[in-house]
Amino acid sequence: MIGSGDLFIVANNTSGECQIPAGLPGLVFHESDFRRQGLEFGISGNPMWYNVDYALYFFADKYDKYDYYVLFEYDVCGNIDFDRLMDDIHRDGSDLVGLTSGGMFEKWHFYRSCVDLYKEPDLTKTFLQIGIFSRRNVSLLHRRRLALSEQFRSGTLKNWPHCEAFIPIETKLAGHRFTELSNYLNVRRYRHEPAYLEEDMEILEKNEVVHPVLDRKRYILSAIRYEGRPEKFFLPGSTFGKRLRRLPARTYILPLLKALWRRSQTLVTGLLGKASFFSLTKTREEF
Structure with a gap:
């Protein structure tokens, strides 16, 4: 439930095939928009999956009046009172809310993307299928991506950190406050798999967030x-x-x-x- 906040659809329309239906509040972007801003992708694969935070910067640049931004992927479903959630987050002074990934970081496929840039004690990974950012944190992360882009182009930075590591690490290194999503929501069915069917969402409990929720x-x-x-x-x-x-x-x-x-x-x-x-x-x- 969203009361005092605003809901927008933000979509990648690089292919020209993704159109937001008329009458729905939304914003489309193309990957070339980020190139023009001086942002690097760092990989040859899907740049928006690897750099999911770029859509956040693009949106915040157009709509800079908000104290907090909630990044909510299409396959996340929740039974959430967002007004109450955001009141709690604002009360705690949190700059980033996400869920720290368990397990051994060095076994993660993108571990090597971080080790040359960050010190071992700082390495961490956070699930951000739903991520909540303060305005100052969005600004910080955007500046850091631009700075790293300069280093990447010059060749002084060899590896490009995956967003799920870059975001929490840079947040903590800057002294911004990171808070676990589990402090606010029921996350027991919030992971990469197994998937849940869209038609089964009557299973949602109060204050629960589920991922991934997919069509057949x-x-x-x-x-x-x-x-x-x-x-x-x-x-x-x-x-x-x-x-x-x-x-x-x-x-x-x-x-x-x-x-x-x-x-x-x-x-x-x-x-x-x-x-x-x-x-x-x-x-x-x-x-």
């Missing part, structure tokens, strides 16, 4: 992606099988077959690799 097509693809062994679909009592079978077979059979084919190819390649190794070992023993 994305739900199926997410379930298959995070199940590394799709053959488990055929095991009785398999949780993976139950997730798919609740839907019509025609909706998941093709992506499931593709996943099974990829899995079989991986297994065959692995077996051939072992066979070659055994053959080489045997040959060496003969000498």
